Amino acid sequence: xxxxxxxxxxxxxxxxxxxxxxxxxxxxxxxxxxxxxxxxxxxxxxxxxxxxxxxxxxxxxxxxxxxxxxxxxxxxxxxxxxxxxxxxxxxxxxxxxxxxxxxxxxxxxxxxxxxxxxxxxxxxxxxxxxxxxxxxxxxxxxxxxxxxxxxxxxxxxxxxxxxxxxxxxxxxxxxxxxxxxxxxxxxxxxxxxxxxxxxxxxxxxxxxxxxxxxxxxxxxxxxxxxxxxxxxxxxxxxxxxxxxxxxxxxxxxxxxxxxx
Numbered sequence: 001x002x003x004x005x006x007x008x009x010x011x012x013x014x015x016x017x018x019x020x021x022x023x024x025x026x027x028x029x030x031x032x033x034x035x036x037x038x039x040x041x042x043x044x045x046x047x048x049x050x051x052x053x054x055x056x057x058x059x060x061x062x063x064x065x066x067x068x069x070x071x072x073x074x075x076x077x078x079x080x081x082x083x084x085x086x087x088x089x090x091x092x093x094x095x096x097x098x099x100x101x102x103x104x105x106x107x108x109x110x111x112x113x114x115x116x117x118x119x120x121x122x123x124x125x126x127x128x129x130x131x132x133x134x135x136x137x138x139x140x141x142x143x144x145x146x147x148x149x150x151x152x153x154x155x156x157x158x159x160x161x162x163x164x165x166x167x168x169x170x171x172x173x174x175x176x177x178x179x180x181x182x183x184x185x186x187x188x189x190x191x192x193x194x195x196x197x198x199x200x201x202x203x204x205x206x207x208x209x210x211x212x213x214x215x216x217x218x219x220x221x222x223x224x225x226x227x228x229x230x231x232x233x234x235x236x237x238x239x240x241x242x243x244x245x246x247x248x249x250x251x252x253x254x255x256x257x258x259x260x
Contacts, residue, residue: 002030003239008081010034010073012064012130013090015042017199018149020049021231022088027055029235031086034077035059064091065121070129074137083141086238087134089127089171090149093119094201095161108162116163123167127174135182143186147234148175150191152253156260168193172249179247188246190237195253198224221254 009026013019014035020042027033027050035050035057037043043059050057060076062069077084097119098105104115127148138144153161154168171191178189196202196209196218206224209215215222233252236242251257 002028003235003241004086005030007031007085007238008034008077008083009086009088009238010036010077010084010130010134011088011090012036012073012126013092013149014046014059015039017090017201018194018197018227018230018234019088019090020046021227022090022234023047023057024049024053024055025228025231025235026086026088026238027057028053029239032081033057034073034080036062036064036073037091038063064126064129067129070126070133074130074133078137084134084137084144085141086145086147087130088147088149088234088238089130090234091126092123092149092167092201094164095205096200096203105161105164107160111163119163120167123164124170127171131174131178135178135187138187139182139185141186144188145238146175146178146187146189147237148172148189148191149230149234150175150193150249152193152195152251152257155193155249155251155257175249176247183246188237188242190242190245190248190250192230192233192237193249193251193253194225194230195219195251195256196224197230198226219254219256220258223254225252225254 009031011022014023015037023035040061047059060073062072150171151168153165175191
């Protein structure tokens, strides 16, 4: 028996990183998974990992920073499986986005309105667009669970990446508000707050962990986390094992914020 037997899970950002790991782990635990991302090639690779391990799922290439992209993903899930029990919002961009979009990770005084709206659309609006679609369906079903992937950067001030930190902080409080609004409908909403994770999002910072002194200053565990460790946190919150977790922020950062 898997922990998610009979469930249907939409997982955004499924082409890489935490979203890809969640697709694999959720499918292994019995869920039928619907992976969503912008890049078809990455999604196809993820789906091959899922089905190759005996899992069941589909993928949808869509731009979730736009309402029509979210609608395409939701409609595909309903057409394929007729229900949505779990939504994992993992789509987003981080520090490496500045490579393809210069100045998108600047401090607020050096961020243009265009860059602000660009990052907010990907990191915050995408979650909103998905949530507003799945909540009515979960209300009809009488139950459901939402897991938002945020960041410890949404809980602390940083000298740069102000749009990113604002979006992550907003998602944390949106999660709490979802809890308060929809608990009566049998819907739980929680989030994980990762620290430094070995993904493309922070790849330029990962070599710092090669220096033990620097690594220890970043986190007591002296290493970055893995996408699988983050996905396991999502799995717990999505499963019935977390039936009394609602509005929670599960920090998974190796102890980085414990010093604060």
